[in-house]
Amino acid sequence: MSDDGTSRHGQHALDQQADDLDRVFGPETASVPTRTRARTWFIIGGSTLAVVAVIAVVLGSIIGSVQNGIGGVFPRPDVALDRFDTRVRALPGVTDVRHHAPSKTAFASYDAIASVRADPALDPAARRDLVAAISRAADESGGNGVRVVVVADLGNLEIGVTGAGEVAAKRLALANTLDHIGGVTEVRCSWERGGDPSDAARDQSIVVRTPGRGAAVPPIVSRVTEETQKVFPGADVQVIAPE
Numbered sequence: 001m002s003d004d005g006t007s008r009h010g011q012h013a014l015d016q017q018a019d020d021l022d023r024v025f026g027p028e029t030a031s032v033p034t035r036t037r038a039r040t041w042f043i044i045g046g047s048t049l050a051v052v053a054v055i056a057v058v059l060g061s062i063i064g065s066v067q068n069g070i071g072g073v074f075p076r077p078d079v080a081l082d083r084f085d086t087r088v089r090a091l092p093g094v095t096d097v098r099h100h101a102p103s104k105t106a107f108a109s110y111d112a113i114a115s116v117r118a119d120p121a122l123d124p125a126a127r128r129d130l131v132a133a134i135s136r137a138a139d140e141s142g143g144n145g146v147r148v149v150v151v152a153d154l155g156n157l158e159i160g161v162t163g164a165g166e167v168a169a170k171r172l173a174l175a176n177t178l179d180h181i182g183g184v185t186e187v188r189c190s191w192e193r194g195g196d197p198s199d200a201a202r203d204q205s206i207v208v209r210t211p212g213r214g215a216a217v218p219p220i221v222s223r224v225t226e227e228t229q230k231v232f233p234g235a236d237v238q239v240i241a242p243e
Helices: 008-025 031-067 077-088 124-141 165-179 214-231
Strands: 094-106 109-118 146-153 157-161 186-191 204-209 236-240
Touching: 077 094, 077 109, 077 124, 077 146, 109 124, 124 146, 124 157, 124 165, 157 165, 165 186, 165 204, 165 214, 204 214, 214 236
Parallel strands: 109 146, 157 186, 204 236
Antiparallel strands: 094 109, 146 157, 186 204
């Protein structure tokens, strides 16, 4: 009688251990953890790919925004002026829009500067509408590190315009008032020429021209100063007359 080396007692012990494992862990215990690990790694791998895809989309959006001057990391005044140009060029009465060199105001901020020339024959109501539209366009075109500032050339009036529509309207109203003073031929209501654009009252610069000479000039200076201080207290006033 052959013997394979396993006694009945030993076989019984092994069968008993298998039964114990079945009762505790269930049948086919050895294969269960393998399937569980496989499913776990599949879930982890799928989740990782999903996260990577989301990150790629977000980074792509951020990079695209930065390249377009949005987000304030790398401001693009040229892009802001292009947007402004698109909004303004077709407005009634506009004859020309020009871009000027931007002014850096801080580490990551700029003033994008433009000038708008309008038909000098526009009536007062059309001028008000145009200045309001330019102000809205400046406000909508700037932001995120770029502010759009504009000088509107209305013929004998030059008006500084920013996204602050109320201040732009006050400049235009004051310019109209000064234009009706006897002897005044040109008016500029803006910030200081070559200075930093500002909407603060004390930072306004009012310049008028007159052909008057001698004794005719002081009354003009007095009236221009009085009217200006009513609207912009502390503003600078200059009357230019022939020598």
